[in-house]
Amino acid sequence: MNTVVMEQRKKLHPHKFTLWVGIGSILMMFAGLTSAYIVKRNQANWLSFELPHWFWYSTGAIVLSSVCIMLAVRSLKKGEMAAYRGWVGSTLVLGVLFIVMQWMGFRELWAQGITLVGNVAYSFLFVIVGFHALHVLGGVIALLVLYIKILIGKADRSNLVPVQLAATYWHFVDLLWIYLMIFLLMIR
Amino acid sequence: MSSVATLQGAGVHDAHHEHHHHETFITKYVFSQDHKMIARQFLITGIIWAIIGGFFSVIFRLQLGYPESTFPWLEDLLGHWAKGGKLQPEFYYALVTMHGTILVFFVLTAGLSGTFANFLIPLQIGARDMASPMLNMLSYWFFFLASIIMFSSLFVQTGPASGGWTVYPPLSALGDASSGSKIGMDLWLVSMAMFIVSSLLGGLNYITTILNMRTKGMSMTRLPLTIWALFFTAVLGVLSFPVLLSGAILLLFDRNLGTSFFLSDIVIAGKILPNEGGSPILFQHLFWFLGHPEVYIILLPAMGMSSEILATNARKPIFGYMAMVGSMFAIAILAFLVWAHHMFVTGLNPFLGSFFVLLTLLIAVPSAIKVFNWLTTLWRGNIRFTPGMLFAIGFVSMFISGGLTGIFLGNSALDLHLHDTYFVVAHFHIVMGVASFFGMFAGVYHWFPKMFGRHLNNTMAYIHFWISIVGAYLIFWPMHYEGLAGMPRRYYDYSNWESFKMFGGLNQFISLVAMVVFAAQLLFVFNFFYSIFKGRRVTSTNPWGSNTLEWTTPIKPGHGNWPGEIPEVYRGAYDYAKDGKEFIPQNVPVGDDETTHG
Numbered sequence: 001m002n003t004v005v006m007e008q009r010k011k012l013h014p015h016k017f018t019l020w021v022g023i024g025s026i027l028m029m030f031a032g033l034t035s036a037y038i039v040k041r042n043q044a045n046w047l048s049f050e051l052p053h054w055f056w057y058s059t060g061a062i063v064l065s066s067v068c069i070m071l072a073v074r075s076l077k078k079g080e081m082a083a084y085r086g087w088v089g090s091t092l093v094l095g096v097l098f099i100v101m102q103w104m105g106f107r108e109l110w111a112q113g114i115t116l117v118g119n120v121a122y123s124f125l126f127v128i129v130g131f132h133a134l135h136v137l138g139g140v141i142a143l144l145v146l147y148i149k150i151l152i153g154k155a156d157r158s159n160l161v162p163v164q165l166a167a168t169y170w171h172f173v174d175l176l177w178i179y180l181m182i183f184l185l186m187i188r
Numbered sequence: 189m190s191s192v193a194t195l196q197g198a199g200v201h202d203a204h205h206e207h208h209h210h211e212t213f214i215t216k217y218v219f220s221q222d223h224k225m226i227a228r229q230f231l232i233t234g235i236i237w238a239i240i241g242g243f244f245s246v247i248f249r250l251q252l253g254y255p256e257s258t259f260p261w262l263e264d265l266l267g268h269w270a271k272g273g274k275l276q277p278e279f280y281y282a283l284v285t286m287h288g289t290i291l292v293f294f295v296l297t298a299g300l301s302g303t304f305a306n307f308l309i310p311l312q313i314g315a316r317d318m319a320s321p322m323l324n325m326l327s328y329w330f331f332f333l334a335s336i337i338m339f340s341s342l343f344v345q346t347g348p349a350s351g352g353w354t355v356y357p358p359l360s361a362l363g364d365a366s367s368g369s370k371i372g373m374d375l376w377l378v379s380m381a382m383f384i385v386s387s388l389l390g391g392l393n394y395i396t397t398i399l400n401m402r403t404k405g406m407s408m409t410r411l412p413l414t415i416w417a418l419f420f421t422a423v424l425g426v427l428s429f430p431v432l433l434s435g436a437i438l439l440l441f442d443r444n445l446g447t448s449f450f451l452s453d454i455v456i457a458g459k460i461l462p463n464e465g466g467s468p469i470l471f472q473h474l475f476w477f478l479g480h481p482e483v484y485i486i487l488l489p490a491m492g493m494s495s496e497i498l499a500t501n502a503r504k505p506i507f508g509y510m511a512m513v514g515s516m517f518a519i520a521i522l523a524f525l526v527w528a529h530h531m532f533v534t535g536l537n538p539f540l541g542s543f544f545v546l547l548t549l550l551i552a553v554p555s556a557i558k559v560f561n562w563l564t565t566l567w568r569g570n571i572r573f574t575p576g577m578l579f580a581i582g583f584v585s586m587f588i589s590g591g592l593t594g595i596f597l598g599n600s601a602l603d604l605h606l607h608d609t610y611f612v613v614a615h616f617h618i619v620m621g622v623a624s625f626f627g628m629f630a631g632v633y634h635w636f637p638k639m640f641g642r643h644l645n646n647t648m649a650y651i652h653f654w655i656s657i658v659g660a661y662l663i664f665w666p667m668h669y670e671g672l673a674g675m676p677r678r679y680y681d682y683s684n685w686e687s688f689k690m691f692g693g694l695n696q697f698i699s700l701v702a703m704v705v706f707a708a709q710l711l712f713v714f715n716f717f718y719s720i721f722k723g724r725r726v727t728s729t730n731p732w733g734s735n736t737l738e739w740t741t742p743i744k745p746g747h748g749n750w751p752g753e754i755p756e757v758y759r760g761a762y763d764y765a766k767d768g769k770e771f772i773p774q775n776v777p778v779g780d781d782e783t784t785h786g
C-alpha cells in the first residue's frame with residue numbers, strides 16, 4: 001500500500017492544489033465584478049463616493065490576522081500546541097472583527113445616504129465589499145472548525161495540511177481585500 | 189499527506205476486502221463517493237433531462253410546423269399552457285427557454301463532462317479515485333439540487349423562465365415584463381447558482397486529479413486525448429462560470445432588491461420605472477464571457493472522446509498527437525477572447541468588432557488542424573464500424589458542417605443580416621448540439637461495457653445512428669436557407685408574415701423529422717436501460733482491443749479500480765498497428781527491439 005501512496009504523492013498535496021485552483025476561480029468572479037464596475041464607471045450617471053473610515057480599520061485587522069495565521073502554522077511546525085491554539089484563536093477573533101468593521105463601514109455609508117438601492121456606483125460598492133465579506137466569513141467558519149478541533153483535543157499534531165489550507169485561503173482573502181481597497185480608492 | 193494515504197489506502201482496502209466491506213444501498217448507490225458510481229448518476233440524470241428537453245422541442249416544433257392546427261391531447265398534457273389544444277405564446281417561449289437551458293447546461297455540460305470526466309479521469313490516468321471523492325459527491329448532489337429546483341419551476345402557476353436561455357435583461361430583470369419573468373425566473377437563477385457550484389466543485393477535482401494523481405510513467409505527453417480534452421474543459425469551466433455567477437447575482441439584486449445594474453429608462457404599461465444608470469449590455473458581456481467558453485466546455489469532451497474512439501477503431505495511432513493537444517490549448521485560449529461576436533449588433537464599436545472578427549476566425553485554424561488529423565487518422569485505417577465509431581465519425585461530420593457556417597457568422601458584416609435568424613439556430617445546433625450529442629453517444633456506446641459490464645444491443649444502436657445522422661441533417665440543413673431569407677428565430681408563428689409563408693411546408697417537414705429523430709432517441713434510452721440488466725455480458729477485460737488503462741481493470745472494477753497495484757505506464761496511448769502488433773496497451777514495457785514512436 002505504501003508504494004502506491006509514494007507513487008502517487010507529488011510535490012503539492014492534492015487538497016492544496018484544489019484550493020489554488022479554487023482561488024483562481026474566486027478571482028475570476030471578482031475580476032468579473034470589478035471589470036463590470038470599470039465599464040459602468042466610464043458611463044454617465046456615476047456618483048463618486050468616499051470610503052468609510054471603518055474600512056481602514058478593518059484593513060488593519062485583516063493584515064494583522066494574516067500575521068497571526070502565519071505564526072500559527074509556525075508554532076504547529078515546532079509542536080508548540082499552546083501557542084498554536086493562541087494564534088488560531090487570535091486569527092479567528094480578528095476575522096470576526098473584520099466582518100463587524102465592514103458592517104460598521106456599511107452603517108457609516110448609510111448614514112451618508114449611500115445605500116444599496118441608489119446610484120449604480122453605490123450598488124457596486126455594496127455588492128463587491130459584501131461578497132468579499134462573505135468569502136471572509138467562509139474562512140472564519142473554517143478557522144472555527146480548526147479551533148474547536150484543537151479545543152477538544154482532536155487536532156493531529158503531525159498533520160500540517162488543514163492549517164496550511166486555512167492559512168493559504170486566509171492570506172488570499174487578505175490580499176483580495178487589499179486589492180479591492182486600492183481598486184476602490186483609485187477608481188471611484 | 190495523511191489524507192492521500194487514507195484515500196489511496198481506502199481504495200486498496202476496498203478492493204482487497206470487498207466481501208468484508210459493508211456497503212449499504214445508500215452508500216453504494218445514493219451517497220456514493222466512488223467516481224464510477226457518480227459518473228453513472230450524472231449520466232442517468234442527464235438522460236432524464238435529455239428526454240424532457242427533447243420532448244419540449246417536439247412540442248414547440250408542433251406549433252412551428254402546424255400553426256393553424258389544434259391538438260386536444262396537448263391540453264390534457266399541458267393544461268392551461270395549451271388552452272384549446274393550442275400552445276400559448278407565453279409557454280412557447282417558456283419551452284424554448286427551458287429546452288436551451290436544459291440541453292446546454294444540464295445535459296451537455298453536467299451530463300457530458302460530469303459523466304465522462306468522473307468515469308474516465310481516474311481510470312485512464314491510473315488513480316484509485318478523484319483527488320477529493322467527497323467534493324466529487326457534493327458536485328453531483330449540487331447538480332441534483334439544481335435539477336430539482338429547475339424541474340419544480342416547470343410547475344409554478346406563471347410557468348418557468350421564458351426570456352431565452354441567455355436570460356437577457358430587462359426581460360429577465362423585471363417581474364412584470366412577462367409571465368415567465370416572475371417566480372420562474374427566480375427559480376432559474378437559484379438553480380443556475382447551484383449548478384455553477386456543482387460544476388466548479390467538479391472542475392476543481394478534475395484538474396487536481398489530472399495534475400496530481402497520475403500513475404507512475406503517465407507523463408502529460410502520454411495522456412490519452414480524452415484526458416487532455418477533459419482537462420481543458422475543466423479549466424474553461426473554473427475560469428468562466430464564476431463570471432456568469434457574478435452576472436446572475438447582480439441580476440438577482442436587480443430583480444429582488446431594487447438595484448439598477450442592468451436597468452435604465454424603462455417604461456412598462458405607461459409606468460416609468462425608477463431604475464436609472466444601468467446597462468443591459470453589461471449583462472451580455474458577463475453572460476457571453478461564460479457563454480462562449482461554454483460552447484467549448486460542451487464541445488471539447490466530445491472532441492477528446494471521438495479522437496480516442498477513432499484511433500482505437502481505425503486501429504491506427506492518432507495522427508498528430510501533439511498537434512491535437514496544441515490545437516485544444518489554442519481553442520481554450522481563444523474561447524476567452526471571442527465573446528463579443530455574440531454582440532455585433534448591440535451597438536458595439538465596429539473597430540472593436542473587427543478584433544473580435546479576427547480572433548473568431550482564428551479559431552478556424554486549430555479546428556481545421558483537428559479535422560485534418562481526424563481524417564488522416566481514418567485514412568487507410570483498418571476501420572471497425574462499431575456503433576461508437578459511427579457516432580465518432582458522425583461527430584467529425586457535424587463538426588465540419590457546423591464549423592463552416594461559423595465562418596459566416598464570425599464576420600460582423602454578414603452577422604448584421606444573419607444575427608438572430610434561423611441560420612444561427614442551424615449553426616449552433618449542428619456544431620455544438622448535435623456534434624456534442626454524437627460525441628456523447630460515441631462515448632456511451634464505447635464505454636458502456638466498462639460502466640455496466642454488458643454490451644448495448646447493436647441492431648438498435650445502428651438504427652439509432654442512421655436515423656439520428658440523416659434526421660439531424662434533414663432538420664437543420666434547411667434552416668440555413670430560412671435564415672438566409674431572414675426568418676428570425678424565437679417567433680411563435682410565421683404564418684402572419686407574407687415573406688415567410690413560403691416556409692410553411694418546410695417547417696412542417698422539419699417538425700415531422702424532429703419527431704422521428706426524437707423517437708429514435710427513445711429507442712436509445714430503451715436500449716440503454718434494457719442493456720444494463722439484460723445486455724450481452726462482457727467476457728473479456730478489453731473488448732475493443734484498446735491501449736488505455738481503464739481496460740486493464742477487472743470487467744466490473746470495485747471501488748479502488750485495480751485489485752492489486754496500479755499498473756505502471758511505459759508508452760503513449762496510441763501504439764496501434766506497431767511492429768506487427770495490432771495494439772500495445774500503455775502498461776506493456778517497451779521492448780529492446782521496438783521501433784520508436786512514429
